[in-house]
Every structure is written in C-alpha cells, then in structure tokens.
Amino acid sequence: MTISSSLNAGVAGLNANATRLATISDNIANSSTYGYKRSLAEFESMVISDSRGASTYAAGGVRASTVRLIEERGALVGTSNPLDLAVSGRGMLPVMPAVALGVDMGDVPLMMTTTGAFRADADGVLRTESGLVLLGWPANSDGEIPNFPRDSVSGLEPVVINVNQTAGDPTTRITLGTNLPATDTAAGASGDPRSRTIEYFGNLGTSESLDITFTPVVAATGYSNTWRMEIRDSASNDALIGEYELTFDDSRTSGGTLANVTTVSGGAYDLATGMIDLPVAGGAISLEIGKPGETNGLTQLSDSFAPTNITKDGSPVGNLAAVEVDSNGYILATYDTGFVRRIYQIPLIDVPNVNGLTTMDNQTYKVSPDSGSFFLWDAGDGPTGAISGYAREGSTTDVAAELTSLIQTQRAYSSNAKVIQTVDEMLQETTNIKR
Structure with a gap:
C-alpha cells in the first residue's frame, strides 16, 4: 500500500539522519583530537518500483552509509617535544600496542597512525600515553640501516632509547x-x-x-x-x-x-x-x-x-644529550661531545586505498581487504611525504561546517517525523470511515 510505503520511507529518513547526527557528533567531539579523521554520512535513495506511467508510486526511502576520510590531512601544529611526530603528506607511522611487547612481531597485527606524542618509558621504549609503541628498523653499529623486507613487519622492532647510554666515534x-x-x-x-x-x-x-x-x-x-x-x-x-x-x-x-x-x-x-x-x-x-x-x-x-x-x-666518549627525528625518518642520537649517531629508521606505511583501512581506537588503523596490501617506504621516497618532529597533526574537523550540517540534519529529521505524523493522521481518517 502506498501510504504504508510512505511510513516506511519516513522511518528510513529518521534512521538515516540519526546516523548522520552520530557522525557529526563524533566529529565535533574530536575537533581537538590530534590525528582525528572526520567521518561522513552519505545518503543513497532506495527505489522499490519505478514503472513508467504507473498510476501508483511506492516510496523506497533512503539508506545511509558512512565513510571515514583517512586520506584527508590536518594542519601540523608545532610542539616543544622532539619526539612529537607527524607525517607531512602521504604515509603512516608503524606502531603496536604496548600490551604486545615481548610477543614475536610476526604474531602482532600491523597498526599505523599519522601522528603521535612519543616519550621514553622506564625501559626506554618510545610510546604514547595511550599505549602505542613506535616501531623502526635498527641501525648497525656504523649507523647504516640493513636491507629489511618492505612487505613484512619481520624487520621492525620497538624503538628503545637508553638515556644513560654513552658512545664514542672512532677517527677514520x-x-x-x-x-x-x-x-x-x-x-x-x-x-x-x-x-x-x-x-x-x-x-x-x-x-x-x-x-x-x-x-x-x-x-x-x-x-x-x-x-x-x-x-x-x-x-x-x-x-x-x-x-x-x-x-x-x-x-x-x-x-x-x-x-x-x-x-x-x-x-x-x-x-x-x-x-x-x-x-x-x-x-x-x-x-x-x-x-x-x-x-x-x-x-x-x-x-x-x-x-x-x-x-x-670522530669524537671521544660522550653521554646522550638529545634524540631527534629528521625528515627522512632517521632517529639521530646526539652526544655531549658533538657526536651524532643514527640509531633507527622509521619507515612510512602506504596502501593503495587509504580510506579502506579499518579504523581502530586512538587514531590507529589496520590493513583490510578494501585497503590492499601495505608497503614500507623510506620517508620522502615514492608516494610518501616527510616525517616532521616537534609537530602533531591536528584534527580534520571543521567545526563551522559540522554545525551547519547539524542544522540541516535537525531540519531533515523534523521533516521526516512530520511525514510519519501525517501518515498517522491519514490512517486515522481511514479508520474513521467505518464509524
């Protein structure tokens, strides 16, 4: 019955706008969250029948689908911590949950993020307050990075900075x-x-x-x-x-x-x-x-x-004075004698379809069938951008745009509710015919 399809279309409209309201609420709530990627609700019409010249029409309603725009990049915000990292351009930093420390890397799913505030814990492991551990390739004693596989996490390991370490640089x-x-x-x-x-x-x-x-x-x-x-x-x-x-x-x-x-x-x-x-x-x-x-x-x-x-x-033996990350992803340890030593390299992860990644907590993502296989790039090579120290990536939420969408969603929700109210009144009139 056509009037019943109108009722269903109104209910579908309420559900779709409720979904849109949820994405707007999430975006506004995370407008100050570093590295947050905004969500978007897209509406698609549903057609039950569309016969040319038909005397009746059945409303199919609307269906909502959501997508997280991971490919969008927020503005970089400067900080005072050299190990606050952000990716300027395409690519993501490899991380793992702190609870997985000590587990073989082959048994840990690869996670990635676009930014993080990393600091050394009591064991020297670089991690964020939310428990994300930074991963990298360790350098040899001469500062050279060995050849590691680019399509596997087997060469990656947690980055550990021993603040009490000393080192010398022989003259060559x-x-x-x-x-x-x-x-x-x-x-x-x-x-x-x-x-x-x-x-x-x-x-x-x-x-x-x-x-x-x-x-x-x-x-x-x-x-x-x-x-x-x-x-x-x-x-x-x-x-x-x-x-x-x-x-x-x-x-x-x-x-x-x-x-x-x-x-x-x-x-x-x-x-x-x-x-x-x-x-x-x-x-x-x-x-x-x-x-x-x-x-x-x-x-x-x-x-x-x-x-x-x-x-x-060369230089005499010195104590570790500072640790910084350059644009190529090399972690450089500077000693008080002026000696600078390369100790790790942070690769950047890239996948064919960034928006197809599975979204996790704490602005992290995992590979999915929709994203395609990952590849580990040197920062600045291929499609990837540079790594910026002393910086965090801001949220991609535009509060003004979200508030505008909020008004539109509220009006659309009210209109769909009015459709249901009208259908109810018409059904009531139909019931009254028998009286």
Whole structure:
C-alpha cells in the first residue's frame, strides 16, 4: 500500500539522519583530537518500483552509509617535544600496542597512525600515553640501516632509547694541510726536522696521537724541494707506521704543490685521491695529504712552517644529550661531545586505498581487504611525504561546517517525523470511515 510505503520511507529518513547526527557528533567531539579523521554520512535513495506511467508510486526511502576520510590531512601544529611526530603528506607511522611487547612481531597485527606524542618509558621504549609503541628498523653499529623486507613487519622492532647510554666515534679520516718551509731544503740549511702531532680517537674512545716528522733533504746547490715524512702511532708504542718521500713542484704554474710521493714503508699513497691508509693500532685511518698540483694539502712555500687545514672526524666518549627525528625518518642520537649517531629508521606505511583501512581506537588503523596490501617506504621516497618532529597533526574537523550540517540534519529529521505524523493522521481518517 502506498501510504504504508510512505511510513516506511519516513522511518528510513529518521534512521538515516540519526546516523548522520552520530557522525557529526563524533566529529565535533574530536575537533581537538590530534590525528582525528572526520567521518561522513552519505545518503543513497532506495527505489522499490519505478514503472513508467504507473498510476501508483511506492516510496523506497533512503539508506545511509558512512565513510571515514583517512586520506584527508590536518594542519601540523608545532610542539616543544622532539619526539612529537607527524607525517607531512602521504604515509603512516608503524606502531603496536604496548600490551604486545615481548610477543614475536610476526604474531602482532600491523597498526599505523599519522601522528603521535612519543616519550621514553622506564625501559626506554618510545610510546604514547595511550599505549602505542613506535616501531623502526635498527641501525648497525656504523649507523647504516640493513636491507629489511618492505612487505613484512619481520624487520621492525620497538624503538628503545637508553638515556644513560654513552658512545664514542672512532677517527677514520684525517686531512693534513701544512706548509713546509722551502728554505729548509736550500743549500747550507741546517736540515732540522719539523714535527706535528695530531690527536685521533681510538675504537674505545681513547685519545691517541699521530706524530708526524718532516725532515728536509738539504741540496748541495739550490733547492732540493724534497722531504722525508715519518709517521708514528702512540697506540702502537710510537712504532713507525709510515715513511714517505715528498717531492714538491718548483715550476711557475704549480710551484709549491706536491709533485710526487714515494712510499718507503707503510700504506700506499693513492695518486687519484691524495690519501694514505695508515695502519694504526685500532684499524686503518685515511690520511689525506693532497693530490699533485693541488694546494689544499701539503705545500712547500716561503719560509714558514704552519698548519693550513687540519681536520678529522670522530669524537671521544660522550653521554646522550638529545634524540631527534629528521625528515627522512632517521632517529639521530646526539652526544655531549658533538657526536651524532643514527640509531633507527622509521619507515612510512602506504596502501593503495587509504580510506579502506579499518579504523581502530586512538587514531590507529589496520590493513583490510578494501585497503590492499601495505608497503614500507623510506620517508620522502615514492608516494610518501616527510616525517616532521616537534609537530602533531591536528584534527580534520571543521567545526563551522559540522554545525551547519547539524542544522540541516535537525531540519531533515523534523521533516521526516512530520511525514510519519501525517501518515498517522491519514490512517486515522481511514479508520474513521467505518464509524
């Protein structure tokens, strides 16, 4: 009966608008929730019959369906915590519930979120107040990230920051820029050696030194432009680890630069790079003395013995001072000696259909058949954006728009209620015909 279908359509309208009211209420309630993605109720008409030229019409009503707009991104809000993280662009941070700590990662479902305020707990595990633990790939001792599978969580592990940790950075490269007096190789010169000591740091953070002695070869007449360089290592009981004969150019175009380096003992001199691999006690150190014809290494000019450019990497043992995350997702530990060490990398998760993810509590999501399979990207690569520290992602709720929708929903609900009231009155009239 047509009048009965009108009643059903009115009830369907009440249900649909009640669903819309629920999404609006949820959106407004979470307007200040970091990382919240707003929900949207969409209405679809239901047609029972639509025969052309039919004398009667049966109302099918309306059906409501909801969708969470996960792909929408909220504005980034700056904070003072370096481990407040947000994703600027596509991609999500891998997390797991704190209650699953100690369980094999293969048995833990992958969860993801777009933002989180992470802090170290008593065990150094980075987690949020709601119990979400940040996951990442651990770095090797040299700071390199191994190759982990990109379509599996097997390489991920909880990020642990030990605030009491100490670390040293062994020296692996030294640049030696020094000017040797040209007058020391002249006929009649004293031939006294010139020496220089360069500190370096061993594998255990100890302070060691290279004692470098330059002895001029005095010419019988004119200038010999030749020196003998000896290098001794304090960590090897001052043993001689390298001896080289240096010849300098005296031409008008390249005067004072290296012309030739002859290895007497020790690591060989590389003509292409200007480097010598010195076999110190803890392992090889690359000593850069410059390439022939260049002025940024050893030179022989005028009558002064002076350093021009002496640099080295490495640092002594230091205490952890700060932890930050860069835009590529690398967690960097900074020590009070100035040494910066890469300890983890946070990948970003991406799926083909972001809106198809299953929504969980605490602004987290899980993979579903509708979302497609996940892939772990380096932040900034492929379709993913960058990771921002000192930032949180704000809610995507527009309160003004939601309040406008609230007014429309209220009016629509009242109109559907009026339809039911009218149908009731018409049925009452039908009943009165018999009286």
